Amino acid sequence: MAFKPISTQTLQRMPMYLNYLKDLPVGGAANISATMMADDLRLNDVQVRKDLAMVGQGGRPKIGYVVKDLISDIEHCLGFNNIDSAVLIGVGNLGRTLLEYEGFSECGVDIVVAFDVNQSIVGTTINGKRILPVSKLYSICSRMKIKMGIITVGTGEAQGICDLLVKSGVVAIWNFASVRLNVPSNVFVHNDNMTSSLAVLSNYLVERFSTNK
Numbered sequence: 001m002a003f004k005p006i007s008t009q010t011l012q013r014m015p016m017y018l019n020y021l022k023d024l025p026v027g028g029a030a031n032i033s034a035t036m037m038a039d040d041l042r043l044n045d046v047q048v049r050k051d052l053a054m055v056g057q058g059g060r061p062k063i064g065y066v067v068k069d070l071i072s073d074i075e076h077c078l079g080f081n082n083i084d085s086a087v088l089i090g091v092g093n094l095g096r097t098l099l100e101y102e103g104f105s106e107c108g109v110d111i112v113v114a115f116d117v118n119q120s121i122v123g124t125t126i127n128g129k130r131i132l133p134v135s136k137l138y139s140i141c142s143r144m145k146i147k148m149g150i151i152t153v154g155t156g157e158a159q160g161i162c163d164l165l166v167k168s169g170v171v172a173i174w175n176f177a178s179v180r181l182n183v184p185s186n187v188f189v190h191n192d193n194m195t196s197s198l199a200v201l202s203n204y205l206v207e208r209f210s211t212n213k
Contacts, residue, residue, distance in 0.1 A: 006054045006077070013051055015107075016041065018074045021067055033064035084109050087146050087170075089161050090153035091116040091131055094176060098150065099126045109148070113140060134161070141168035150174045151181075162189075 020041060024032070034052060038045035052065065056073040059065045086104075088095055091114050099114055115134045116122060122133050132140065140146070149165040151158055151173060158177035165173060166187055173189045175181055181189050 010051050010054055011078075013043075014055070014074055014078055017048075017051070018071065018078070021071050021074070024067060030067060031064045032067050032070075034059055036064075078108070084148055085112045085144060085146055086110065086148035086150055087112065087137070087141060087165075088114040088129075088150040088152060089116070089134065089137065089165075090151065090157075091118070091121055091126070092152065095150075095152040096126055098152065099129050102127075111150070112144065112146075134164075137161075137164055138168045141165065141170060146170055148172045148174070150176070152176045155179045 017037065020037060021032070034049040035045045037043075038048040041048075049059070052059070052070065055077040056065070056070060086109050088098060088111050091099070095114065095116075099111060104111060111129055114126070114129050114131050115137050116131055117134050119133075121131050124131050141149070146168070147170055149161075149170045149172070151161055151165075153161055155177050158175065158179050159181060162173060162175070162181045162183060166183060171187050173181065173183070173187065175189055175191050176193075178193055180191065183189055
C-alpha cells in the first residue's frame, strides 16, 4: 500500500492511535468509528479522520474502520514491519536505560551498537549491545549503512557527534542533548528535551496549586 506524504504532527499521533487500538478488549467489536476513537482519546473527530485517511482507505459510513486492518495499516506506516538498525552515542545513565529498554523492537528499531569515550566501559556489553569507542563511529556506521542515530551525550559534545553521524550517512537523529543541532536539509532531527518537559509539568503544578490556595 502506498501512503501519502504525512506531516510530523500526524506521525507523532500515530503511536497513540496504535496503542489505543491494541488496548481494545480482546473479542470486542471488529469495527470502530473515528468518533469513538476521538471521544476516548479526547481529540477532535475531524482531525482523527484526517490522520487515519493518511494511512489507509478510510472508514466506511455507519461501519467505521476494521480494527485489525487499521492496526496493520498504522504499523506499516510507522515502519514497524521493517527493523531499522540504529546506534547510540553516550552510555551514561540515560543511554544505559535506553540500551536496556526492550520495547524498541516492537517499534521496528534495533540498537545494534553503542559508543562512548569512557574507556572503563568500552569493550563491555549492555543488554547484548557492544560498547565501542567513538573513534569507530564513522567506520561502523558507514560499513553497516546505519541510517538512525540516538544522541545521549552532553550539550558540548552533541554537535560534533551529530556531524560525525551525518558524515557517515545517518539521516535520522533522536537527540536528547539540550541543544538544537545544525544539520543538512535531508537529515531529520527529533529533539527530546526532558528538562523542558519537566519544566512544563512543574509549571503546571505551581499554577494549579497556587490557584487553589
